[in-house]
Amino acid sequence: MSKVYKTCLFKIHNPSQRRSAMMLDCMRRADRAFWKLMQHYEPQAGVLLKLDKADRRQRLREIKVEAEKSLSALPLSASATNGLTFDVTGQISSFLELTDSGQDASWPQQPNRVDPFTDGLKALVESIDLEAENAARDLMFTKPKSNDPRPLTINRNDSRGTILLQDMKGRLFAWVNLHSAKSRFSERVTVADMVDVRTGEIMSFSRRTGALMPLECSTWHMEAFVKTGRMQSSKLIYRKDEFYLACTFLFEVEDIEPETYLGIDRGIEYVAAWKVIDTQLSSVASGMTEGRTLREYQRAKEKKAAETQRRKGQSKVSWRAYADHVVHTAANEIVEAALKHKSQVVIEDLSAIAQGPQHTRPKFKRRSNFARVLNRAQYQKLSNVLEYKLPSVGLPKPVTVRAAGTSITCNACGYYDKDNRKDQASFKCLNCGHTENADANAAANIAAKYLYWREVGPKVKGKKLKDSQRYESWLKARRES
Numbered sequence: 001m002s003k004v005y006k007t008c009l010f011k012i013h014n015p016s017q018r019r020s021a022m023m024l025d026c027m028r029r030a031d032r033a034f035w036k037l038m039q040h041y042e043p044q045a046g047v048l049l050k051l052d053k054a055d056r057r058q059r060l061r062e063i064k065v066e067a068e069k070s071l072s073a074l075p076l077s078a079s080a081t082n083g084l085t086f087d088v089t090g091q092i093s094s095f096l097e098l099t100d101s102g103q104d105a106s107w108p109q110q111p112n113r114v115d116p117f118t119d120g121l122k123a124l125v126e127s128i129d130l131e132a133e134n135a136a137r138d139l140m141f142t143k144p145k146s147n148d149p150r151p152l153t154i155n156r157n158d159s160r161g162t163i164l165l166q167d168m169k170g171r172l173f174a175w176v177n178l179h180s181a182k183s184r185f186s187e188r189v190t191v192a193d194m195v196d197v198r199t200g201e202i203m204s205f206s207r208r209t210g211a212l213m214p215l216e217c218s219t220w221h222m223e224a225f226v227k228t229g230r231m232q233s234s235k236l237i238y239r240k241d242e243f244y245l246a247c248t249f250l251f252e253v254e255d256i257e258p259e260t261y262l263g264i265d266r267g268i269e270y271v272a273a274w275k276v277i278d279t280q281l282s283s284v285a286s287g288m289t290e291g292r293t294l295r296e297y298q299r300a301k302e303k304k305a306a307e308t309q310r311r312k313g314q315s316k317v318s319w320r321a322y323a324d325h326v327v328h329t330a331a332n333e334i335v336e337a338a339l340k341h342k343s344q345v346v347i348e349d350l351s352a353i354a355q356g357p358q359h360t361r362p363k364f365k366r367r368s369n370f371a372r373v374l375n376r377a378q379y380q381k382l383s384n385v386l387e388y389k390l391p392s393v394g395l396p397k398p399v400t401v402r403a404a405g406t407s408i409t410c411n412a413c414g415y416y417d418k419d420n421r422k423d424q425a426s427f428k429c430l431n432c433g434h435t436e437n438a439d440a441n442a443a444a445n446i447a448a449k450y451l452y453w454r455e456v457g458p459k460v461k462g463k464k465l466k467d468s469q470r471y472e473s474w475l476k477a478r479r480e481s
Contacts, residue, residue, distance in 0.1 A: 004251045004392045005232070008225040010174070010215040012243040019211050022185040023236060023243055024149070026178040029074055030084050031149035035110040037067055037088045042107050048096055056096065060089050075183035077209050079161035083153030083233075151235040151246070152178075157198060159205055162234040164226060164247065165194040165212075172197075172217040172226065174245055176236065177210040198231050215245065225249050253394040258344035260284055262337060263447025264382070264398075265348065265406070265439045267424075272330040272382060273439030276341045277447045281411075281478060284341055286440055289330035324381070331385040339393050346450040347383050348403035399450060405471065406445040410434050414476030448475060 015023070041063060048056060067085040074081065091108050098105035120139030127133040154161045154176065165173045173194065179185055190206045217226070229249030237244040265273045276284040338345050386398045409416045415431035422428065427438040452474050460469065467473060 001252055002255055002391060002394065004253055005248055006225065006229065006251060006392060007246050007248045008221055009237075010172070010217055010221070010245045010247065012174075012245060013214040013216045015213060015243055018185070019213065020243065022178065022211060024238065025183075025185065026076060026080060027149040027152045027236060027238055029076060030080060030152050033071055033074060034084060034088060034150060037070070038091065038108055038110075041088075041092060045092075045095070045107055048092070049099060060093060063092065064089050075180045077154075077160070077177045077179055079154045079156040079177055080152060080179075083155045083235075086155060087150075087153050148238050148240075151237045154178075154234045154236065157231050157233065159203070159207065162231070162245070162247070163203065164197045164215075164231055165191065165203060166197055167194055172215045172222070174213050174215055174234075174247075175207075175210060176213060176234075176245070177207065178236075179209055181208050183209075197226050213245075251392070253392065256339075256342055256394040258396065259342040260344070261346055261447040261450055262334065262341070262343035263346045263443040263445065263450075264334065265442040265446060266350065266380075266382060267439050270439050271326055272334065273437065273443045274334055274337065275440055275443040275447060276337060276343055277444060279451065281444075281448055281451070281475075283444065285337060286443070287333060287337060288437075288439065289326070289333060327381050327385060331382060331389050334386065335389045335393060335395075338390065338395055342395075344396060344450070345386060345390060345398040346447050347386070347398045347400055348406065348446050349400040350380060350403060401446055401449040401453060403446070406449065407438060407442045409445055409472055409475070411436075411441050411444040411448065411475070413479055414472045414474075416472040445471075445475075 048059060051059060064085045067088050068081060071081045071084060076084070095105050095107060120136050123136035123139060124133060127136050157163065159175065159177065161177055163175045165175060167173065175191060186208045188206055188208050189210065189212055191212055192204045194203050195201070196203050225247070229251045232248045232250050234248070235246040237246055260276050260278050262274055262276045267273070271289040273288045275286040278284055334345065337343070383398060390397055405416060408418045408420050410420055410429035410432060412434035413429060413432040415429055417430055420427055420429050421438050425438055426435070427441045428435045449471055452471050456469050456474060
């Protein structure tokens with residue numbers, strides 16, 4: 001039995017002006033406090049990096065206690081304060097881990113939320129020529145950066161934090177304990193005869209430190225999250241004048257022992273081509289998620305963005321949401337197939353070529369044009385999505401194998417030759433004549449490589465591979481046996 005955590009986003013339905021003001025007040029106070037604490041502990045970053053793991057954990061616990069004491073004067077509830085200190089220590093810990101791993105991490109800095117209209121108006125008044133005047137006007141009409149506060153974490157899942165409640169009509173509500181009794185928003189709220197969806201208990205209580213808010217909830221969300229999971233924590237989010245409550249649910253799923261192996265090949269023509277094989281290397285099932293439409297969509301968007309940039313000096317590429325949709329669709333198909341056939345998912349290791357500008361590439365490694373396309377299309381994201389989707393149904397996380405040779409090795413006989421693959425789509429073995437879609441053949445090799453390394457790897461133990469131990473030789477021997 002494994003524990004899986006999933007998060008569901010609920011929109012808070014039509015909050016009153018008072019409730020909106022209350023939520024924004026709490027979130028902005030917490031936002032200012034968060035950045036003040038991060039600024040306070042920034043000088044200690046160097047000292048924290050020099051500590052060993054045990055001393056570092058102890059210091060982080062001390063920071064949490066110190067932060068809670070410094071926040072005691074704020075008119076926030078205890079659960080909101082606790083969530084705030086949790087975020088602070090989490091950000092510090094994340095910075096330390098990234099730095100330890102060799103990445104060029106920087107200490108989190110408060111975003112610039114100044115409205116450019118004021119600066120533009122001042123520049124317009126002070127302009128002395130047409131060029132400066134035009135620049136000032138452009139600045140005045142530049143879209144201001146978001147002034148939205150950070151999400152507010154609320155760790156508790158009882159009446160002192162957040163509870164999901166249902167009334168007698170089946171409607172979903174959230175009691176959110178946000179502020180302290182000394183807040184100017186303190187007002188008695190009574191909750192009567194509502195069901196705590198986490199425990200099934202009938203709840204009736206009266207508090208002065210929060211609000212009862214109706215949530216927009218579909219039947220699917222009710223069945224997939226509320227009725228089958230147990231809420232653990234929540235985050236209050238404010239985006240584009242709307243309030244949302246992101247609730248994290250705990251699920252317990254039965255572990256599934258893999259019986260087959262599902263290999264995935266990622267590429268340009270197809271976002272993902274997959275094939276399921278058994279222990280005898282026989283094909284069980286296969287499938288593909290087409291990628292040409294995504295590529296053409298991206299090119300059209302980038303062309304439009306380039307034209308906009310030439311005319312207006314600025315552009316915004318908006319294909320990412322569509323690419324995310326395609327990747328999630330592919331991931332859902334793969335998870336469904338893996339669950340049906342009880343498969344261990346095997347994916348090629350593209351870390352050396354799928355490095356984006358936000359990653360640190362290995363030394364002396366160049367990022368090829370193919371890598372740029374992969375990163376642009378978010379194909380690397382597929383493995384990240386599978387990391388959490390597979391365990392959520394009881395299957396193990398995906399494992400990786402080296403991609404070298406998988407696209408030019410015949411899965412039917414083991415013959416290795418670059419001329420086996422004449423073009424992007426087709427594969428024809430020069431030895432045995434086996435023909436197949438090139439990506440499907442590669443997917444079968446990726447799955448088989450996992451079986452190969454489980455068998456050969458323990459015999460090698462870091463030594464140089466003999467010719468008889470190479471994947472092509474192993475595959476040929478298995479096919480002939």
